[in-house]
Structures are given as C-alpha cells and as structure tokens.
Amino acid sequence: MQTLRDLGAAQQPQWPNQAALDAAVGKLRSVPPLVFAGECDDLKSKLAAVTRGEAFLLQGGDCAETFDGVTADNVRNKLRVLLQMAVVLTYAASVPVVKLGRLAGQYAKPRSSDTETREGLTLPAYRGDAVNGFEFTAESRVPDPQRLVEVYHASASTLNLVRAFVTGGYADLRQVHTWNTDFVKSSPVGRRYEQLADEIDRALTFMKAIGADPDEFHRVDFHSSHEALILEYEHALTRVDSRTQQPYDVSSHFVWIGERTRQLDGAHVELLSHIKNPIGVKLGPTTTPDDAIALANKLNPENEPGRLTFITRMGAGKIRDLLPNLVEKVTAAGIQVAWVCDPMHGNTWEASSGYKTRSFEDVIHEVQGFFDVHHALGTWPGGVHVELTGDDVTECVGGGEALAEIDLGNRYESVCDPRLNRVQSLELSFLVAEMLRK
Ligand SMILES: O=C[C@H](O)[C@H](O)COP(=O)(O)O
Numbered sequence: 001m002q003t004l005r006d007l008g009a010a011q012q013p014q015w016p017n018q019a020a021l022d023a024a025v026g027k028l029r030s031v032p033p034l035v036f037a038g039e040c041d042d043l044k045s046k047l048a049a050v051t052r053g054e055a056f057l058l059q060g061g062d063c064a065e066t067f068d069g070v071t072a073d074n075v076r077n078k079l080r081v082l083l084q085m086a087v088v089l090t091y092a093a094s095v096p097v098v099k100l101g102r103l104a105g106q107y108a109k110p111r112s113s114d115t116e117t118r119e120g121l122t123l124p125a126y127r128g129d130a131v132n133g134f135e136f137t138a139e140s141r142v143p144d145p146q147r148l149v150e151v152y153h154a155s156a157s158t159l160n161l162v163r164a165f166v167t168g169g170y171a172d173l174r175q176v177h178t179w180n181t182d183f184v185k186s187s188p189v190g191r192r193y194e195q196l197a198d199e200i201d202r203a204l205t206f207m208k209a210i211g212a213d214p215d216e217f218h219r220v221d222f223h224s225s226h227e228a229l230i231l232e233y234e235h236a237l238t239r240v241d242s243r244t245q246q247p248y249d250v251s252s253h254f255v256w257i258g259e260r261t262r263q264l265d266g267a268h269v270e271l272l273s274h275i276k277n278p279i280g281v282k283l284g285p286t287t288t289p290d291d292a293i294a295l296a297n298k299l300n301p302e303n304e305p306g307r308l309t310f311i312t313r314m315g316a317g318k319i320r321d322l323l324p325n326l327v328e329k330v331t332a333a334g335i336q337v338a339w340v341c342d343p344m345h346g347n348t349w350e351a352s353s354g355y356k357t358r359s360f361e362d363v364i365h366e367v368q369g370f371f372d373v374h375h376a377l378g379t380w381p382g383g384v385h386v387e388l389t390g391d392d393v394t395e396c397v398g399g400g401e402a403l404a405e406i407d408l409g410n411r412y413e414s415v416c417d418p419r420l421n422r423v424q425s426l427e428l429s430f431l432v433a434e435m436l437r438k
C-alpha cells in the first residue's frame, strides 16, 4: 500500500526508532479528539463570510509554541492581546472579526536547513518541540516520537484554558478595560486603546438601556489553528465524524499547508485534500497563478466558500508586483477563496548580532500593499496572519517604542521566528483598522 511518505513528504523528521514511532502513533489514534467536527464547520461558515467580503480574519500566535510555554500566564497573555486586537478591528472598522489563534498545536517547524552550526559544531536543526529539543546538544536534537504525544497533551491543556476564558467571562466585552490595566499608563497605544474602550463602554450602557441582553456580550467565538506539518501526527488525529461520516483532522479547527510543503503532488496536499476542516495554504513569491488554481482545484474541488484560505507572504518589497496577477487570475477562474496576508514570513532578516528579526515598518508596508492591491482589483482583503505574543518581548525592531537592533538581546524568547510584542500587535491592529475603514 502506498503511504503518505511515499508521495514525497517534505520537511519530515527522520525518526530513528520505528517501534517508538508506532507506539506514539498508536497512542494518538486512541485519544479523544481535541475539537469537535461541528466546531470546524462553524469556523468554515465564518470563513465563508470572509470569502464573501463580509468579515475579516485575525489569525495570530507564536511562530513556535513550546512545552515550557504552556502556562496560564502565557496562554492568557496571548489570548488577551488577540481579544484587544479584535476589539480594535471590530469597533474601529465596524467589521465582524473572525478570531483564530495560532495556538494549541503549533509545535512543528519546517526549516531552511537540516542542520545548524555553532562554533564549529554541526547538529540537526531544531524542528519544533513536536520533534526535538531546542537545546544545542546532540542528545536533545535527536527526533523523539514520544514528543508527538506530548504535543497532544500540551494542545489539550492550552485549548482547555482558552475555552474556559472565552466562555467563562474573561472575554466578556464588558471586560475591555480590564484587559488593558497593567498597560495603559505606560504606552501611547495603551492610552489610545483606553479611549476606544471608553467608547465601547458607553455603547454597551446605551444598548443595555434600550433593552439589549447583556449576556450577548459574555462569550466570544475563538478557534485554534496550526501548520499541518508532521504527517504521522495529523493522520493519527484524523477521525470520521459520526454525524456526517466524513473525515476531520481533530487536532485543530483549522490547519494550513506551509510554503515549503505545498507541492501539488506532495503528501501534505494529499492528506489535507481528504479532510473536511477549513484549511489554508501559504503562498510565497514563487507561486504562479497556475499553481494557485491547481491547488484550489485539488483542495476545494467543489469550490465551497470557507473551505480554502490563501495566506500570501510575498515580502513588503514584492507584494505590489506579485499579488495583482495572482489575485486577478484566481478570481477570473471563479475560485472561491479567502485572501489573507501574512506580513511576517517574507520580511525576516538577520541582525548583525545574529538574531533573526523583522521590522515593524516592513510588516505594515506589506499589509498596506495587500490592501492596496485588493482595493485596486475590487477584491476583499480578508484578513491578517501574524506571529505575535502577549508579552513585552524584543524580537521585531521598530514600532511606536522604536525598538532598535541593539535592544533585541534584552528579551528575545522565540525559539524560531521573531514575534510582534504586545505594543506592536496593538499598534498593528489600529493601523489595520484604519486601512479597513477606508
Ligand atoms: O516559521 C517559519 C519557518 O519555520 C522559519 O521561517 C524557518 O526559519 P529558518 O530559515 O531559520 O529555518
């Protein structure tokens, strides 16, 4: 029988011990699903609204989650900044915002190089906590399939807390001020947010006065997503839904195929073509319109709105040249797709200190280019996909706090790509809200 790996699967770990892999996969096949297929369908209908130009997607979280990062503070801070950004976008632009965390499963990383060399020592590259350890020792860098079981448990803990927050009152719109308390005095963007929160308070008081049900504001819809990279993991967590008899990848509500694994005949496209979740594909600067059309035909043969999201990541200097032809041809082919901008992955560079970084200004330029291209074509700029954290890290330069290259070492905590910090994330949301309003 042909296996997924026979199809040519890019970016897979070389597991050293087949018996250990079989045991981990066996365990994963027996565990309960992390999400319910009906929830995936709900998200799909929300993404259909994005496709129709009636809603905007905010997708964000770490480049790479870590097992050590599964703490209440870390999860809460990430959720909090996403809720604040969503409020800014919804209120300032009067557009419904679909909230999608890049979390509870984002543990595996594709890499440019299979190895990493430090001071003359070459070891296998770190491929995310799903595969091996970040620590630069030969022992830690050996792929260990037991980590896949740990990914499941880490994802379950994260999702459990997120579900508690979004349904249990933390995400209640009447808490708009509370999300900002430790922040407001220290930054201009915090004060700007506070003014917006005051306006929301007044609007809520008004709505209550005219008889609206305050419980309407008590909970928010929030979904999970990650890159479907490790085939054994995603396949083991694919289950047949008892309602519809259709297969769903129950590791997450939404999964996407990365830029490095989107080969039309490759294993990732094959696997995701068989599941019913809403899915995404990253499209980098080498993508031709024919590539995109062929991917859409294979991944969404019924052309169902909400099923497929194209996440473009061209780079700030290229987007105005490359995106128009892509969007124009895909649209002319009648393809139903949500267009989302990842302004991070085309804009990474190495600072002289050796830290991988991105400039906030490049990020904004790419988003502005994305809006301008869609505006010129009459298509809908459907959302943003960002690497961010709720903490005050120093990983991307620029922004209102004018973080400089020299500051990067102060608090650089990412194990893979540099993330926007809390201030930069909120600033981005105000700028995107302005673009949306226009
Ligand atoms: O997050 C995306 C990729 O895994 C990452 O950009 C690859 O980084 P690398 O070029 O350091 O391998």
Ligand SMILES: C=C(OP(=O)(O)O)C(=O)O
Residues within 6 Å of the ligand: 063, 110, 227, 257, 258, 259, 260, 282, 313, 342, 345
């Ligand atoms: C690997 C990633 O991106 P891309 O596939 O676009 O390079 C990512 O989103 O972290």
Ligand SMILES: [Mn+2]
Residues within 6 Å of the ligand: 063, 064, 345, 387, 416, 417
């Ligand atoms: Mn990344």
